[in-house]
Amino acid sequence: MNKYLIYFSILFLLLPACSDLDEKVYDQIEADRFYTTNEQITNALARIYAQLRSEANHQGYAGEKGWYDLNEVSTDELMIPARGASWQDGGVWMQLYRHNWTPSHSFLGGTWEWLYQAIIDCNTALEVFNSNQSGEQYIAEARVLRSFFYFLLLDGWGNVPIITDRSTPLSEISQSKRSEVFAFVEKELRESVPLLGDAKENLYGRFNQAAGYTLLAKLYLNAGVYTGTNHWADALEACNKVEELGYDLHNDYFALFGDECPTDEVMLAIPIDPVLAPKMIYEFRTLAYEHGQAYGINSWNGACVHENFLQKYADGDIRKNQWIYGEPVVVNGQVVKNGNGQDLVYQPSIASLENAGTYEGARNLKFSFERAPYNGNSGGNDFPVFRFADVLLMRAECLLHLGNELQAVTDLNRVRQRAGMPPFSGTLTPQELLDERARELCWEGWRRQDLIRFGKFGTAHDFMPGSDSHFELFPIPETTLANNPNLTQNKGY
Secondary structure, three states: OOHHHHHHHHHHHHOOOOOOOOOOOOOOOOHHHOOOOHHHHHHHHHHHHHHHOOOOOOOOOOOOOOHHHHHHOOOOOOEOOOEOOEOOHHHHHHHHHHOOOOOOOHHHHHHHHHHHHHHHHHHHHHHHHHHOOOOHHHHHHHHHHHHHHHHHHHHHOOOOEOOOOOOOOHHHOOEOOHHHHHHHHHHHHHHHHHHOOOOOHHHOOOOOHHHHHHHHHHHHHOHHHHHOOOOHHHHHHHHHHHHHOOOOOOOOHHHHHOOOOOOOOEEEEEOOEOOOEOOOOHHHHHOOHHHHHHHOOOOOOOOEEOHHHHOOOOOOOHHHHHEEOOOEOEEOOEEOEOOOOOEOEOEOOOOOOOOOOOOEOEEEOOOOHHHOOEEOOEEOOOEEEEEHHHHHHHHHHHHHHOOOHHHHHHHHHHHHHHOOOOOOOOOOOHHHHHHHHHHHHOOOOOHHHHHHHOOOOOOOEOOEOOOOHHHHOOOOOHHHHHHOOOOOOOOOO
């Protein structure tokens, strides 16, 4: 199936839709930014979905120097060490990895601005939809999108302003408690998700019911962190609804990360095209220079993982094949040579975060060029935000907490079987579930959230000496505090 048949109109609309975050005027959105006729409602929604992609720093869900890096580089599954003069960048990558960031860290300010710009876009669209008496499904979709952005703020910052209209300047908005933000997102999702469409293919790249229930499951799964009260049964119910809507595991793990995400497993994907709707940078960012040149691209020799993370994979686990190390690199049947004319081999050990060797660190091929077209500095792989393997592992976690270990193991084994692994034996522990989530979902943006929920985020590893619990929340950016006297900084900063 050609993915352009599914969402060509949205891709077309994404090009002029990106907001100019340099303006930073979130309380003066022009009334005519969104179309005012029912026939053009899709255009308004496309403008919101455009916020999920990334064409510049700090923007987008799966972009660079924004939400994705805050949630991956701060963990054990993605490291960007300095290599000589490369990747120094004023120390921002080391600060993330070592958990010593401050309110002035540029990724934090840019990501905060992006999230609130997206929320203002949602609010503006909702005003138009309500004034035009648009269909309840469109209104529900905009509310769920807004809930998604608030979920990210809730997860990352905790106590944040709730804005539901564009009449009050952001500088005058008061701060809500984390529990209040949780209650707001919960109410919005419970009211809106049942009104979404339930189709798969013709809603590709958009929130359908299954994606909405997956977001609700994520909210409830982390409720103990957000509010101090666990919601395991509610999370379990939301996971069950996703399966009832007909989702299952796709038969090919690596097909999930190619040109188009299979809709039998992926509930929400971010459509990416290397020309029309960039940008997918993960392979560009991980491959050494000569490795990228073998594909005909200019790669950046940055992102990698330390050998300790690789030990989570057993031999025979097909997911281990996403990591390349220890053997000569081969592209199109030819061994790639390094800058010294020798076979290019990535070494899994890393000597130093401040000055790693050129070929140190295992590289990731999950979003491989071999599974999608590329152009310039963008691959064509779509990015899966929510997929059914995650739902199964969330459900297994809920079942374990609710005392049903037998069914939890059943869900775990469905994921393991697809990976070519034997059924799990022994007593299922939270640590085993956390490790399975790492093996299945690495580099998909969930590791920080998982480590916090399992009480492991501040645990020392590799070049991270351990951190205080206050780093489980990001600090409110210093520029935001300066512009809004109603906000209070998070504890510890």
